[in-house]
Amino acid sequence: MNTIRLGDEAPNFTAQSTVGEVNFHSWLGNSWGILFSHPADYTPVCTTELGTVAKYKTEFDKRNVKVVALSVDGLESHHGWINDINETQNTAVNFPIIADEDKKVSALYDMIHPNSDDKMTVRSVFVIAPDKKVKLIITYPASTGRNFDELLRVIDSLQLTAYKKVATPANWENGEDCVILPSVSNEEAEKLFPKGFVEVKPYLRLTPQV
Numbered sequence: 001m002n003t004i005r006l007g008d009e010a011p012n013f014t015a016q017s018t019v020g021e022v023n024f025h026s027w028l029g030n031s032w033g034i035l036f037s038h039p040a041d042y043t044p045v046c047t048t049e050l051g052t053v054a055k056y057k058t059e060f061d062k063r064n065v066k067v068v069a070l071s072v073d074g075l076e077s078h079h080g081w082i083n084d085i086n087e088t089q090n091t092a093v094n095f096p097i098i099a100d101e102d103k104k105v106s107a108l109y110d111m112i113h114p115n116s117d118d119k120m121t122v123r124s125v126f127v128i129a130p131d132k133k134v135k136l137i138i139t140y141p142a143s144t145g146r147n148f149d150e151l152l153r154v155i156d157s158l159q160l161t162a163y164k165k166v167a168t169p170a171n172w173e174n175g176e177d178c179v180i181l182p183s184v185s186n187e188e189a190e191k192l193f194p195k196g197f198v199e200v201k202p203y204l205r206l207t208p209q210v
């Protein structure tokens with residue numbers, strides 16, 4: 001088992017996918033990335049998930065995010081299933097699906113949880129920053145389809161932290177006030193946030209989203 005924690009470098013791998021061989025780090029380039037696993041091809045929840053991800057392409061593009069899916073089924077199965085996803089979800093799958101038949105990538109990312117099912121990957125999600133550091137890890141059970149709006153929300157928050165030195169409060173939605181990082185002094189905050197900020201407490205300072 002390989003434990004990956006936030007801040008670790010995302011393990012690199014080379015694998016077969018529906019768009020050919022992918023070297024993960026080279027494929028990511030300078031983009032943010034989402035690597036997500038699903039339990040198996042030709043399953044109902046996964047079919048809706050992959051269709052949804054295909055429809056969100058413009059949202060991922062806006063945020064400079066590349067998406068890659070994975071299951072332990074083979075390439076032939078993936079290609080047949082893509083036809084079903086496109087037909088039933090009224091979309092065109094526009095991202096690679098890794099065929100991890102030897103479970104090499106699943107093991108590297110600890111995507112198989114044997115006490116849940118020793119043959120299938122669970123619904124793991126990894127968000128990776130352009131420096132290849134892991135920024136988010138979420139694990140869902142096989143029976144719960146993921147909320148991709150939540151994933152976009154977290155990516156917006158991660159990018160605000162990376163580029164604008166703010167954090168986001170509970171239940172934050174895009175456009176709402178942000179929290180100034182504790183590492184930013186009031187003097188620096190005055191320069192960084194021209195719309196100003198409200199000091200509710202010295203450790204709780206709110207500023208409009210920039």
Ligand code: BEZ
Nearest residue numbers: 039043044045046142143
């Ligand atoms: C599904 O993708 O529909 C699914 C897979 C495994 C267990 C339950 C649902």
